Amino acid sequence: MIKEASIVGSGLSGPLLAILLSEKHKIKVTMYERNSDIRKTSSFSGRSINLALSERGINALKKADVYNTDFEKLLIPMYGRMIHNSDSTQEFQPYGNKKHHYINSVSRSKINKILLSQAERSKLVSINFSTKCTNIDLEKNNLYMNEKIIPFNGPVFGADGYRSAIAKKVAKKLIYKDIKHGYKELTIKPKGDDFQIDPNALHIWPRKDMMVIALPNNDKSFTCTLFMKKTGILSFDSIKTKKDIFSFFEQNFTDLIDLIPNIDKYFLNNPTGNLISVDVNNWVYNDKACLIGDAAHAIVPFYGQGMNASFEDCYILSDILNEQISWKSTFKTFYKRRKKDADAISELAFKNYDTMKKKVLDQNYIDKYKLGLELNDMFPDYFIPEYTMVSFTNIPYNKVIERNKIQDKILNKILSYDSLPKKEVLEDIVKKNITKLNCEKNC
Ligand SMILES: Cc1cc2nc3c(=O)[nH]c(=O)nc-3n(C[C@H](O)[C@H](O)[C@H](O)COP(=O)(O)OP(=O)(O)OC[C@H]3O[C@@H](n4cnc5c(N)ncnc54)[C@H](O)[C@@H]3O)c2cc1C
Numbered sequence: 001m002i003k004e005a006s007i008v009g010s011g012l013s014g015p016l017l018a019i020l021l022s023e024k025h026k027i028k029v030t031m032y033e034r035n036s037d038i039r040k041t042s043s044f045s046g047r048s049i050n051l052a053l054s055e056r057g058i059n060a061l062k063k064a065d066v067y068n069t070d071f072e073k074l075l076i077p078m079y080g081r082m083i084h085n086s087d088s089t090q091e092f093q094p095y096g097n098k099k100h101h102y103i104n105s106v107s108r109s110k111i112n113k114i115l116l117s118q119a120e121r122s123k124l125v126s127i128n129f130s131t132k133c134t135n136i137d138l139e140k141n142n143l144y145m146n147e148k149i150i151p152f153n154g155p156v157f158g159a160d161g162y163r164s165a166i167a168k169k170v171a172k173k174l175i176y177k178d179i180k181h182g183y184k185e186l187t188i189k190p191k192g193d194d195f196q197i198d199p200n201a202l203h204i205w206p207r208k209d210m211m212v213i214a215l216p217n218n219d220k221s222f223t224c225t226l227f228m229k230k231t232g233i234l235s236f237d238s239i240k241t242k243k244d245i246f247s248f249f250e251q252n253f254t255d256l257i258d259l260i261p262n263i264d265k266y267f268l269n270n271p272t273g274n275l276i277s278v279d280v281n282n283w284v285y286n287d288k289a290c291l292i293g294d295a296a297h298a299i300v301p302f303y304g305q306g307m308n309a310s311f312e313d314c315y316i317l318s319d320i321l322n323e324q325i326s327w328k329s330t331f332k333t334f335y336k337r338r339k340k341d342a343d344a345i346s347e348l349a350f351k352n353y354d355t356m357k358k359k360v361l362d363q364n365y366i367d368k369y370k371l372g373l374e375l376n377d378m379f380p381d382y383f384i385p386e387y388t389m390v391s392f393t394n395i396p397y398n399k400v401i402e403r404n405k406i407q408d409k410i411l412n413k414i415l416s417y418d419s420l421p422k423k424e425v426l427e428d429i430v431k432k433n434i435t436k437l438n439c440e441k442n443c
Pocket residue numbers: 008009010011012013014032033034035047048050051052053131132133134159160161162163164165183225273292293294295301303304305306307308309310
């Protein structure tokens with residue numbers, strides 16, 4: 001097998017893959033990134049400012065020896081959702097029932113910088129910044145960069161995000177799913193030297209057709225994201241003037257005006273981002289190319305899993321490389337093993353938009369959610385709520401969907417009783433319907 005590889009894109013998944021290929025497989029890696037080196041610029045023009053990192057991402061970072069005590073210091077734990085109702089009351093919904101059931105808010109640029117530096121620490125990795133790939137010729141083994149032709153020796157990994165130039169050549173079909181909603185970021189500044197709202201929760205202002213979420217930052221600010229329709233009545237398009245902005249927030253998110261007095265400035269100055277999910281129908285080309293991360297499976301951000309799934313890709317590919325004798329068989333196995341999980345998390349992410357903006361307000365949903373956590377307490381090897389499986393375990397995403405369909409039926413059955421049945425009855429219902437899981441960790 002040729003011990004050389006190229007990676008296009010040095011966002012989140014590119015450098016993690018470079019670390020694994022160079023450190024674990026002694027492969028010489030050449031990376032190409034269209035932007036300049038973010039470690040040398042003060043502004044960061046990436047997507048969302050902060051991200052939720054959970055078990056799958058952490059697991060991958062550990063495998064690449066990136067996750068250590070210094071890294072942990074960057075993380076702010078969020079133990080559940082803080083729901084902000086229209087009448088300004090708040091209600092906390094925990095993510096799980098164990099001490100380690102929390103997700104972590106982390107700065108996108110900080111993770112990116114750490115990964116780039118760690119990749120470069122390996123003598124086998126070189127990164128070419130300000131080098132945009134415009135095309136790849138898979139027959140002649142050429143990459144087209146800034147109008148230069150660069151021949152490649154060894155495979156090319158497309159880690160160039162949801163508008164991947166490599167995917168355009170590798171994929172048989174790209175299906176872009178646009179949910180017609182967009183997003184805009186706003187900032188809740190610190191008050192003096194403190195956070196204005198609880199830093200250990202992911203805050204949600206659910207309003208059925210739209211929502212605002214807020215994740216804490218280390219400088220005691222919060223990055224808020226408003227998700228709503230891009231066009232039509234009550235949409236980003238319909239809010240144009242300072243007066244429109246204040247009247248929109250007064251009607252829908254009153255308490256945010258107190259938290260963000262200059263909300264109009266953020267609204268007018270920050271761009272409206274698109275929420276794109278891409279179904280890429282083929283990720284590999286012989287022994288020559290393979291897509292990872294968003295290039296292979298960009299998803300909507302509502303489960304906070306895009307980066308986590310992209311990191312998971314990297315170590316799964318690295319593990320498969322240990323078992324296989326050629327790049328071709330590695331890529332084939334990777335696609336076969338991973339595509340169904342990518343489809344599953346894409347489906348779960350779409351579904352979670354509805355959960356976050358609407359269902360968290362619904363008493364039936366809340367009762368079911370609480371019962372799920374109780375059943376998990378009673379039968380931890382059998383009943384694992386969907387959110388727990390996705391965020392706190394490494395159970396393959398497609399298995400999460402399979403198991404959750406059964407669990408949903410179990411919950412409906414139990415809730416159809418007039419009162420909560422005795423533990424023996426519950427045990428019978430649960431154990432008869434769902435198999436025991438030998439979950440190595442965190443179930
Ligand atoms: C609003 C929002 C919130 C999100 N929140 C979360 C969250 O809480 N948790 C989570 O896990 N995920 C989240 N995500 C998803 C996450 O951002 C992505 O899944 C993740 O960035 C994917 O990493 P990547 O390396 O595959 O792609 P990217 O991070 O997009 O990196 C791609 C890199 O390739 C470079 N590039 C692109 N084209 C070229 C080219 N032609 N030539 C050279 N270089 C190129 C880009 O400059 C970039 O550096 C969120 C996404 C959005 C939009």
